[in-house]
Amino acid sequence: xxxxxxxEEKTYTLNLGPQHxxxxxxxxxxxxxxxxxxxxxxxxxxxxxxxxxxxxENRNYTQFLPNMGRVDYLHALAYNQAYCMAxxxxxxxxxxxxxxxxxxITAELNRITSHLLWFGLPHGPGGLYPIPLLLR
Amino acid sequence: MLKDNLKKALASLHLEKVAxxxxxxxGYHLEAAAQPAQIPEVAQAMLEADCFLESFTAVDLVExxxxxxxxxxxxxxxxxxxxxxxxxxxxxxxxxxxxPGADWYEREVxxxxxxxxxxxxxxxxxxxxxxxxxxxxxxxxxxxxxxD
Amino acid sequence: xETKTGEPLIHLGxxxxxxxxxxxxxxxxxxxxxxxxxxxxxxxxxxxxxxDRFGAGVFRPSPRQCDLLIVAGTISKKMxxxxxxxxxxxxxxxxxxxxGNCAISGGPFYYPTQYAIVPGADLIIPVDVYVxxxxxxxxxxxxxxxxxEEKITQRGRLRKFRDAKG
Numbered sequence: 001x002x003x004x005x006x007x008e009e010k011t012y013t014l015n016l017g018p019q020h021x022x023x024x025x026x027x028x029x030x031x032x033x034x035x036x037x038x039x040x041x042x043x044x045x046x047x048x049x050x051x052x053x054x055x056x057e058n059r060n061y062t063q064f065l066p067n068m069g070r071v072d073y074l075h076a077l078a079y080n081q082a083y084c085m086a087x088x089x090x091x092x093x094x095x096x097x098x099x100x101x102x103x104x105i106t107a108e109l110n111r112i113t114s115h116l117l118w119f120g121l122p123h124g125p126g127g128l129y130p131i132p133l134l135l136r
Numbered sequence: 137m138l139k140d141n142l143k144k145a146l147a148s149l150h151l152e153k154v155a156x157x158x159x160x161x162x163g164y165h166l167e168a169a170a171q172p173a174q175i176p177e178v179a180q181a182m183l184e185a186d187c188f189l190e191s192f193t194a195v196d197l198v199e200x201x202x203x204x205x206x207x208x209x210x211x212x213x214x215x216x217x218x219x220x221x222x223x224x225x226x227x228x229x230x231x232x233x234x235x236p237g238a239d240w241y242e243r244e245v246x247x248x249x250x251x252x253x254x255x256x257x258x259x260x261x262x263x264x265x266x267x268x269x270x271x272x273x274x275x276x277x278x279x280x281x282x283x284d
Numbered sequence: 285x286e287t288k289t290g291e292p293l294i295h296l297g298x299x300x301x302x303x304x305x306x307x308x309x310x311x312x313x314x315x316x317x318x319x320x321x322x323x324x325x326x327x328x329x330x331x332x333x334x335x336d337r338f339g340a341g342v343f344r345p346s347p348r349q350c351d352l353l354i355v356a357g358t359i360s361k362k363m364x365x366x367x368x369x370x371x372x373x374x375x376x377x378x379x380x381x382x383x384g385n386c387a388i389s390g391g392p393f394y395y396p397t398q399y400a401i402v403p404g405a406d407l408i409i410p411v412d413v414y415v416x417x418x419x420x421x422x423x424x425x426x427x428x429x430x431x432x433e434e435k436i437t438q439r440g441r442l443r444k445f446r447d448a449k450g
Binding site for chain 1: 314315316317318319320322323326345358360362363366370392393395397398399400401
């Protein structure tokens with residue numbers, strides 16, 4: 001009898017929507033909750049899709065370079081570097097040694113900022129709020 | 137050596153081509169070409185050799201598609217690129233029962249190119265809104281504007 | 285005080301000037317970062333370029349408690365209904381700052397066959413202040429907030445600096 005009335009149902013669906021302080025950027029997660037425990041989580045993505053691949057179809061190598069800085073905006077110079085290295089491999093170019101040193105320095109600095117943001121975000125709103133202050 | 141094991145495993149599947157690639161030029165060590173129906177066996181051979189699916193995408197050559205699978209390994213540096221030519225309006229078997237990570241890759245290829253995967257557990261759009269009716273990376277969709 | 289939501293029901297006369305001053309000096313933004321400009325918005329709220337000294341440093345997660353929506357980042361077509369819904373959930377009086385080139389007019393991602401983005405926030409919600417840049421520096425965002433305060437209070441906040449330069 002209780003099954004007919006649906007009283008045996010134990011889980012409910014909660015939408016952790018695209019705007020939420022703990023989803024930096026936009027990520028939507030459909031949660032099936034049993035009280036406070038999550039039994040199933042299904043992510044829904046695509047809210048940040050800007051069509052970089054479609055843009056690349058009709059651009060020069062130089063024209064496409066700014067896009068690579070926007071793909072991962074926390075570690076932008078590393079993505080720029082990866083793109084430049086791929087283009088250099090295709091064209092058979094070598095860069096001077098000073099450029100390679102500079103690339104290492106900028107890549108490591110970007111890695112530091114990226115990890116600082118990772119550390120600051122889940123702890124920020126409602127947690128250790130001053131941690132993102134390390135960013136600047 | 138992983139490369140030799142893979143060459144032996146792939147050679148026994150009667151693929152169209154198994155060749156070595158120049159790592160410094162191209163970034164992969166082994167290259168193979170396969171027919172669409174052979175892909176589940178190739179994936180099974182890769183799984184047994186401890187490789188993981190690194191990426192999977194497609195290229196729209198105007199008359200046909202070319203699907204590209206990249207497999208790599210954590211233990212040894214050996215990347216394998218598998219090319220699969222596919223005609224337009226044809227489907228592909230899925231490998232998501234062998235590599236669960238291919239689930240979202242196949243959804244993305246379906247979303248951007250319109251290629252169907254048989255027996256896929258959840259073939260919905262991934263990046264575009266659910267009710268979109270176009271596939272953007274096809275060549276007749278309209279290229280982005282260039283330098284004008 | 286005019287907002288895009290229309291005339292208020294009750295006019296309080298001279299008291300409104302004091303209320304506008306209070307509203308302008310304690311704008312509560314919503315944590316709404318979509319893409320790269322969100323990082324600059326967070327940097328503007330952090331220690332070096334402090335937004336809290338202008339009263340606007342309390343980023344609330346819920347739209348019911350905010351009065352300022354800073355659209356920071358590219359609005360994709362999938363996200364546009366969520367942006368409109370957030371704007372409608374905010375209680376009046378409310379203001380919108382379009383931060384960054386993507387929120388103003390689509391930015392570097394706008395070209396004739398773009399399929400994925402809405403080229404500009406003012407196509408879906410009414411915008412009060414536009415802050416250009418890709419991404420704008422945190423000081424630029426602070427100037428945008430000061431301009432918004434000028435718009436709310438009708439008193440010059442930046443005017444004395446502009447006049448001094450002549």
